[in-house]
Amino acid sequence: MSQSTKTNEMEVDFDVPKYLSDERQKAPSHLQHYFTTFEDLYERKQVDDHKLWHQLTQHILDFFKQAESGPFKVNVYQQFVAEWENKINRLSLVTIALQAASQCQDAQSSVDFLQPIISKVDTPDTQDVYVLAVMESAHFQLMLGQADAVKKVMDRCEKILDGFDSVETAIHASFYRVSAEYFKSQADYVHYYKSALLFLACVNVDEMSAGERVERAYDLAMAALLGDNIYNFGELLMHPVLDSLTNTEHDWLRTLLFTFNNGDIGKFEALGPHLSKQPLLQQNSAALNQKICLMSLIEAVFRRSGDNRVIPFSEIASETRLSVDEVEHLVMKALSIQLLRGSIDQVDQLVVVTWVQPRVLDKSQIDGMRRKLEDWNNQVKKISTFVGQQGGEVFAQ
Template identity: 60%
Template sequence: MASMEVDSGNVSKFLAEQQASAPEELRRYYHDFEDLYDRKLWHQLTTRVEEFVNIPSSGPYLVPLYQNFLTDWEDKINKLKLVQFGLAAATQFEDVSSSVDFLTRLMEKVNAPESQDAYVQAKIETAHWQLLMGKVEETKTAMDECDKLLDGFTTVETVIYASFYRVCAEYYKAKAEYAQYYKNALLYLACVNIDDLTVAEKEERAYDLSISALLGDTIYNFGELLMHPILDSLNNTEHEWLRSLLFAFNSGDIGKFEGLASHFSKQSLLESNMAALSRKICLMSLIEAVFKRSADDRNIPFADIATETRLPVEEVEHLVMKALSLKLIKGSIDQVAQVVHVTWVQPRVLDKDQIDAMRQRLQTWDESVRKMALFVQEEGGEVFA
């Protein structure tokens, strides 16, 4: 890789050469670079470079610009901006190892007490490239270090959190740790404007989130994903059935689950985990059955649960015990009477249909209270008087 040091006397010559070879839409930037550089207007120059970097056609010119121009005045650049310029340049190397070498040197430059935020972003983005090289342990070490540093910051730019959660999600995807991927991918999406993602990126993220939600052994509430606009990226694609499957799980609809199971052959992970998915939909069906009941109607016979979950009655007790162990519900089992008494059900992020069902129950409750108030008023007036 070429040296990142440059003789300041060659700056004008470099900019002139780049301007002559660049496409028309980029040439004016090189003129502005030289003008602002000569006048030592570092903030305005940084802003102009940022505009240049954001132009798609600038890609092939980013590494030369960084190595032959930015390094001449990098001590005048905001360190977080410098890292972001470096990250853009790192994507232009032909091999991953060159990107890692480039970012490692950049990371060392910003590793100072006053620029730890820039160091974290450089460190975690270097870990991204290391993960692509198969250096999984190095990636995890970087994640742990950055996590500790972030905890110590008072304020952090959102772009740094976005980098951190994105790389964490990539790591957990590589490790097939579905629940952790699900958590970090959603946190990443909370840090970015999804309209800035490409169509392909949105579809891939929605697909991966859907798979992780289904296979995550601790994920039994899909409401947050179902209400997220990223899921709409699956509409009118070959993976649209996944969106329907998530809604079926969230509502515990076993019939719809069985109807969509024919698609599992398109995704080997789902096909190989069919037994686990069947157990999960039964648990989701149990949760939904409890959730739909009013608070004063939580003594549920085994027979009712068997009907809801389509399980034999003799398997209901084991299902309930599983739900209790996962803390999806709280309560007790009366084995003699074959009744489950539920005192609590896991809070849920509701989809629109479930919110409407709750609205209807509240209306029913309100009507009951009104009738009771009228009854007390008519029958107990003298007593209260």
């Protein structure tokens, strides 16, 4: 080791405690004890104790969670954490760096800040952590309008994650959240809906701010309505995040989702004034009208028993409020997108349904299925009683 390197190391050892002492004086009184702890643990660093470095890392993470730590994060990382970052667990290192990056003055500064950290974890042994770092950097790239670059990052990270049997939940959460942000920027409602629901499966919704929950629920509701191939809202309707719209200005949107899921055209028409005030829904009114008709058709089929799936055009017209002449086109659409399977009898104007797309049911639909099972059970009991009475000794044997 050269003399100049030794000198530089001595200077760092000397300057870090002073830096921490200076920062402690600047910090709010209730945060000052963190800097005292940092200084105490750092001064014991001569003892290369894994437990000590772990404690120091945990205190940094805890400090960064404090609401008023924001102005200190970048400096603490650059002047303090960077000096012993090789001792930190790679996931913890990236987690700390991401907290600091969020406090940079603009999106480009955040991207620049993260590049050295990404390089440090781009190794064969830390590819899972690399995904976390590069996806969070992609979040800032989206802010800069670099959508093409973000899509390449997403594709590369998806392949990496597919190669793991399991990874930390936080890594999957990051991947799905940033993917959802990308698809939202591209108005890709179907892929946004899928990614956003997967993101919610990776996080505790109760830990989100009220504003974030409302925004997430609103975006998911709009994606469900506008997504070309989304005809089952059950998973969203049963998710607690949707309750965040209750008693807000978007409460009608929650009602609209239940209306669609139940195929209730009457309620859909009653909500028309709300739709007319939402430009995106108004622009897609024709698609929404077709979707509510299709969902009305699905619900009508679903309500029928398995042995009663031959439906006259006239009944479908009544359910969907279409003319009889429009029924065939509607059923053909349902068959083409695999909502139903069956056939159309054009001569007798009948639809024979052999299969209906499986659905995630909301509570009212589950209750309807319960009633069907009770009716079926009662019918079985009646038949059993009848056979017992008519069969006499033969049945008893």
